[in-house]
Amino acid sequence: MTTVRTRIAPSPTGDPHVGTAYIALFNYCFARQHGGQFILRIEDTDQVRSTRKSEEDILAALKWLQLEWDEGPDCGGPYGPYRQSERSEIYREHVQHLLDKGHAFHCFCTAERLDAVRKQQMENKQQPGYDGHCMSLSAEEVQQKLAAGEPHVIRMKVPREGKCVIKDLLREDVEIEWSQVDMQVLMKSDGLPTYHLANVVDDHLMKITHVIRGEEWINSAPKHLLLYQYFGWEAPVLCHMPLLRNADKSKLSKRKNPTSIGYYQRMGYLPEAVINYLGMMGWSMPDGNEKFSVQEMVANFDIHRVSLGGPVFDTQKLDWLNGRYLRESLSDEEFLQRYAEWALRTDALRQIVPLIKPRVERFSDVVPLAGFFFSGMPAINAESFAHKTLSAEDQLKILQFVAWRIEEIKDWKRDVLEQALVELAGKLEIKIRDFLYPLFIAIAGTAVSTSVIDSIAILGLDLSRARLRHAMQVLGGVSGKQQKKLEKDYQSLRGAAQQGEGDN
RNA sequence: GUCCCCUUCGUCUAGAGGCCUAGGACACCUGGUUUUCAUCCAGGCAACAGGGGUUCGAAACCCCUAGGGGACGCCA
Numbered sequence: 001m002t003t004v005r006t007r008i009a010p011s012p013t014g015d016p017h018v019g020t021a022y023i024a025l026f027n028y029c030f031a032r033q034h035g036g037q038f039i040l041r042i043e044d045t046d047q048v049r050s051t052r053k054s055e056e057d058i059l060a061a062l063k064w065l066q067l068e069w070d071e072g073p074d075c076g077g078p079y080g081p082y083r084q085s086e087r088s089e090i091y092r093e094h095v096q097h098l099l100d101k102g103h104a105f106h107c108f109c110t111a112e113r114l115d116a117v118r119k120q121q122m123e124n125k126q127q128p129g130y131d132g133h134c135m136s137l138s139a140e141e142v143q144q145k146l147a148a149g150e151p152h153v154i155r156m157k158v159p160r161e162g163k164c165v166i167k168d169l170l171r172e173d174v175e176i177e178w179s180q181v182d183m184q185v186l187m188k189s190d191g192l193p194t195y196h197l198a199n200v201v202d203d204h205l206m207k208i209t210h211v212i213r214g215e216e217w218i219n220s221a222p223k224h225l226l227l228y229q230y231f232g233w234e235a236p237v238l239c240h241m242p243l244l245r246n247a248d249k250s251k252l253s254k255r256k257n258p259t260s261i262g263y264y265q266r267m268g269y270l271p272e273a274v275i276n277y278l279g280m281m282g283w284s285m286p287d288g289n290e291k292f293s294v295q296e297m298v299a300n301f302d303i304h305r306v307s308l309g310g311p312v313f314d315t316q317k318l319d320w321l322n323g324r325y326l327r328e329s330l331s332d333e334e335f336l337q338r339y340a341e342w343a344l345r346t347d348a349l350r351q352i353v354p355l356i357k358p359r360v361e362r363f364s365d366v367v368p369l370a371g372f373f374f375s376g377m378p379a380i381n382a383e384s385f386a387h388k389t390l391s392a393e394d395q396l397k398i399l400q401f402v403a404w405r406i407e408e409i410k411d412w413k414r415d416v417l418e419q420a421l422v423e424l425a426g427k428l429e430i431k432i433r434d435f436l437y438p439l440f441i442a443i444a445g446t447a448v449s450t451s452v453i454d455s456i457a458i459l460g461l462d463l464s465r466a467r468l469r470h471a472m473q474v475l476g477g478v479s480g481k482q483q484k485k486l487e488k489d490y491q492s493l494r495g496a497a498q499q500g501e502g503d504n
Numbered sequence: 505g506u507c508c509c510c511u512u513c514g515u516c517u518a519g520a521g522g523c524c525u526a527g528g529a530c531a532c533c534u535g536g537u538u539u540u541c542a543u544c545c546a547g548g549c550a551a552c553a554g555g556g557g558u559u560c561g562a563a564a565c566c567c568c569u570a571g572g573g574g575a576c577g578c579c580a
Contacts, residue, residue, distance in 0.1 A: 011580045045579090317530045
């Protein structure tokens with residue numbers, strides 16, 4: 001019997017996501033249960049969005065949750081490198097092999113042409129996809145274009161008839177018609193592979209036996225299976241987990257929920273509670289016990305106990321669980337130690353000191369002044385927002401716009417933030433002083449406080465956004481209709497500066 | 505629009521044809537303990553999406569409908 005090997009393959013394009021931890025947990029448990037290995041691979045083939053900072057944060061977050069990997073970019077292993085950006089040559093060789101075998105072809109189509117084709121197909125109510133335009137190019141034409149240095153990608157060929165049968169560990173065979181499968185780009189014009197190629201090549205080379213991943217991948221499984229076939233490799237066992245959901249059942253997103261693991265860390269949740277909670281999303285202990293460690297989960301693990309309905313990530317139960325850990329699992333001494341570790345993060349405190357020092361006369365002033373950096377949501381109600389000129393509606397608008405605006409900030413720095421807010425206030429034609437008022441209440445719980453811009457900068461995006469969201473709710477919330485209008489206003493306000501951004 | 509997946513209390517779930525009058529947990533409500541509050545304890549509210557089959561028997565199996573979600577990128 002071959003050794004079971006599973007992996008988590010995050011893309012370092014943002015904050016460490018609870019969904020990543022969720023999938024990692026199940027891969028980890030499956031591997032450990034079978035005495036196998038769990039591998040961490042960084043999928044950073046998106047040069048534009050991937051960052052080292054994000055990679056470091058993801059590693060730290062998974063470590064915090066005690067999900068330890070046997071091989072990875074930090075600790076190496078026999079099948080490295082474990083960072084896709086360092087494996088370009090491997091992909092190039094493999095894609096060349098596909099080209100030689102006639103399983104892939106060069107494509108010189110422009111983005112404009114592809115958009116037009118897609119639009120046309122949509123109008124004709126067809127499944128949008130590549131129309132095979134460049135497949136008809138002769139070998140000479142291709143050589144000519146390549147010699148002329150024309151930008152191009154490499155696409156995989158896909159059968160036009162028949163269907164693909166996907167075996168999944170958790171469901172009946174899934175059948176997808178090949179006609180529904182697009183001629184996926186395997187190699188981008190920058191010479192780097194897309195997910196589909198890199199993933200298949202790496203999983204094979206790294207001897208991954210079981211691919212446990214989110215349900216969102218089911219539809220692209222045929223592409224992957226076809227690639228295994230083209231290469232003449234045995235495909236790993238596939239297993240698609242349900243997706244974590246927002247309260248409205250849509251896929252968990254940071255717009256509607258705090259999704260970054262860092263948020264839960266900074267809000268004072270214990271890693272053992274967070275991982276335990278993730279373990280009860282779609283899975284349960286055979287004896288029904290709800291408080292369990294990762295070790296206990298491994299000992300009792302059975303992938304078939306996964307239920308397929310997408311679980312709503314509702315933190316009420318996490319709160320209860322965390323409370324149990326705090327009071328049942330920690331001695332007073334341990335509590336003290338863990339609390340101190342959490343509260344006295346010198347890096348965070350160092351940022352706060354310059355803000356409060358000018359305002360204190362005694363150390364005893366510190367907690368009342370800076371307490372909001374360490375608390376959860378400030379204790380506020382609708383009256384907290386009473387203002388001489390701004391109505392609740394005005395304030396709601398400001399809060400929502402700011403929530404949206406700070407999401408777009410890539411370079412999270414105080415000055416960048418300040419500039420963004422000043423600009424936004426200007427466009428709204430509200431005096432900055434008034435504009436900041438609801439932010440003070442939302443963030444610090446009071447208008448008598450340290451600079452709110454600095455506060456947001458220090459709290460970070462997740463914590464700040466959660467407070468803005470909380471404040472909006474306190475102010476009565478925004479209806480779906482209002483939301484739409486606000487969104488429209490916001491878009492026109494942002495104008496050309498607006499740029500799309502992923503939600504994960 | 506096309507394709508795919510899913511569907512048990514508000515939420516997380518148990519349930520592999522008779523053990524189901526559907527169990528547990530969170531939340532909520534009530535009561536008890538507690539100088540208050542919290543904890544803790546006891547109790548309560550609350551669900552098999554709908555319709556057809558199959559079967560002696562269906563929450564479980566099949567079909568249809570509805571609802572929800574996902575995928576359709578030179579993102580992963």
